[in-house]
Amino acid sequence: MNASASEANYALPGTISFDEAHRPRLMGGLCAQCGAKVFPKPKICSGCWSTEQQDLALATRGKLYSFSIVHAARKGWPSPYAIAYVDLDDGVRICAPLEADLAHPPTLDITVELIVGTLRAHADGTPVLSHRFKPVQEAR
Amino acid sequence: MRKVAVIGAAMGRIGRYPELMFQDLGWPAIKGAIEDAGLERKHIEAVYCGSAYGGRLAGQRALRPLGMTGVPVVNCENACSSGATAFREAWYAIAAGRYDRVLVLGIDKLSMLGGGVLPGQPEDWEVDVGLTMPALYSMRAKRYMHEFGLTREQLSKVSVKARRHGALNPYAQYQKPVTLEEVMAARLVAEPFGLLHCCPTGDGAAAVVLCAGELVAQSTTKPVWVAGADLTSGRFVTGYRDITTAEITERGAHEIYEETGISPQDVDVAEVHDAFAIAELMYYEALGFCKKGEAIQLLESGATSVGGRIPVNMSGGLLSKGHPVGATGAAQIVEMIWQLRGQAGARQAEGAKVGLTHCTGGGIAGLDHGACAITIFKT
Numbered sequence: 347m348n349a350s351a352s353e354a355n356y357a358l359p360g361t362i363s364f365d366e367a368h369r370p371r372l373m374g375g376l377c378a379q380c381g382a383k384v385f386p387k388p389k390i391c392s393g394c395w396s397t398e399q400q401d402l403a404l405a406t407r408g409k410l411y412s413f414s415i416v417h418a419a420r421k422g423w424p425s426p427y428a429i430a431y432v433d434l435d436d437g438v439r440i441c442a443p444l445e446a447d448l449a450h451p452p453t454l455d456i457t458v459e460l461i462v463g464t465l466r467a468h469a470d471g472t473p474v475l476s477h478r479f480k481p482v483q484e485a486r
Numbered sequence: 487m488r489k490v491a492v493i494g495a496a497m498g499r500i501g502r503y504p505e506l507m508f509q510d511l512g513w514p515a516i517k518g519a520i521e522d523a524g525l526e527r528k529h530i531e532a533v534y535c536g537s538a539y540g541g542r543l544a545g546q547r548a549l550r551p552l553g554m555t556g557v558p559v560v561n562c563e564n565a566c567s568s569g570a571t572a573f574r575e576a577w578y579a580i581a582a583g584r585y586d587r588v589l590v591l592g593i594d595k596l597s598m599l600g601g602g603v604l605p606g607q608p609e610d611w612e613v614d615v616g617l618t619m620p621a622l623y624s625m626r627a628k629r630y631m632h633e634f635g636l637t638r639e640q641l642s643k644v645s646v647k648a649r650r651h652g653a654l655n656p657y658a659q660y661q662k663p664v665t666l667e668e669v670m671a672a673r674l675v676a677e678p679f680g681l682l683h684c685c686p687t688g689d690g691a692a693a694v695v696l697c698a699g700e701l702v703a704q705s706t707t708k709p710v711w712v713a714g715a716d717l718t719s720g721r722f723v724t725g726y727r728d729i730t731t732a733e734i735t736e737r738g739a740h741e742i743y744e745e746t747g748i749s750p751q752d753v754d755v756a757e758v759h760d761a762f763a764i765a766e767l768m769y770y771e772a773l774g775f776c777k778k779g780e781a782i783q784l785l786e787s788g789a790t791s792v793g794g795r796i797p798v799n800m801s802g803g804l805l806s807k808g809h810p811v812g813a814t815g816a817a818q819i820v821e822m823i824w825q826l827r828g829q830a831g832a833r834q835a836e837g838a839k840v841g842l843t844h845c846t847g848g849g850i851a852g853l854d855h856g857a858c859a860i861t862i863f864k865t
């Protein structure tokens with residue numbers, strides 16, 4: 347996997363990698379001692395105190411646990427936007443922007459998948475990127 | 487451990503006072519609490535001050551105009567629970583025999599921060615991708631609605647009750663009742679919440695004087711006894727977590743009921759941390775006032791309203807009385823002292839003998855909340 351070319355423009359530097367097919371992966375930590383999977387990768391395992399933490403490409407799909415459409419945003423954030431908790435298939439919960447039709451919001455517990463997109467922009471207009479999730483379009 | 491009572495209490499009306507200096511927000515509450523106790527400033531052996539946004543030396547700054555520095559001043563920051571944390575430490579210091587008379591101050595001036603959404607926790611990765619406090623609570627609400635069938639209209643009844651009570655409280659930031667329609671139609675903040683499902687930001691200060699049991703007889707007021715004061719922090723969970731259950735509050739409640747031998751059925755009146763409408767419902771359940779999923783039935787039955795079996799947030803709660811973050815725990819305690827003395831005027835819970843205050847908050851990724859302080863008082 348290759349690290350992104352411009353880490354500086356990510357909201358959470360070092361958390362996104364791209365596989366051979368240029369598909370994004372969200373990177374977490376795997377504890378070498380107890381197997382705990384955590385996002386973002388910690389320096390120490392909160393469970394067993396092992397400092398041996400390996401890079402782990404997290405599951406790219408999960409269930410939409412909950413979300414909110416934010417209208418009152420902090421300064422510099424375009425609103426409205428949707429923010430969600432996604433329960434990844436490998437047991438990790440991720441807080442992530444949700445890309446969805448805000449006029450027809452999705453229902454909870456649907457399957458969502460990882461994408462990378464623009465979160466907001468710096469004052470000079472440079473986009474800030476982050477992981478995001480969007481509903482999976484199931485073939486009917 | 488020695489018995490400890492609250493013998494003095496005072497607060498100002500919560501509101502937005504941008505023109506007032508921080509110290510001038512604080513000293514009237516301090517002076518009021520000492521005078522209420524029938525004491526003089528020389529009797530206060532130590533001061534515990536809770537503030538979340540007040541910056542360094544919040545306690546000393548509020549004490550200076552009264553010439554009251556020169557004693558130990560302990561400044562406590564624990565987000566929404568700052569004032570309640572200060573109270574708990576003061577109670578413990580007297581119970582353990584270190585001091586006889588201690589003052590607790592809770593103070594914050596949120597108008598210093600400008601308006602709108604409060605700044606997020608620094609270095610918090612959830613905040614960095616767009617999480618705000620209203621959004622966090624609204625995700626709890628959305629999941630709760632999904633699992634238990636709560637409707638937005640039912641959720642709105644929490645705000646209507648809060649404003650109905652707050653209209654009876656001259657210390658409340660908002661003293662105007664609202665209708666269900668007004669709550670439903672208010673400007674959206676973080677769906678499903680509109681503006682009236684969220685507490686306002688405001689400025690406030692509240693103070694109490696605590697006294698060792700042996701010296702209570704010298705006081706002029708009716709003492710209100712501290713049955714117990716619990717403080718805990720949220721547990722760090724990295725995987726799936728049920729956000730419809732207030733884990734930290736449930737655990738804190740269990741601890742204090744165990745410690746005091748008081749059960750939820752014994753509680754006559756409560757002030758709970760209703761920063762957002764869903765929170766009040768979740769805390770009915772976590773504090774054991776009803777079973778999981780049944781909070782809205784408890785509210786709709788009138789049990790938690792003025793005149794009910796267990797009136798909750800007679801002050802108007804955070805939704806109506808206001809939420810000057812670090813002051814809130816102390817303001818809840820002042821209200822409870824007035825309730826248990828029978829001095830709460832139009833919003834009095836008749837005959838209340840056992841009261842509970844509950845203060846929790848502080849958004850921090852992976853924890854239900856940063857801190858939770860629960861205190862039980864009895865006459």
Ligand SMILES: [Zn+2]
Pocket residue numbers: 377378379380381382391392393394395396
């Ligand atoms: Zn480990």
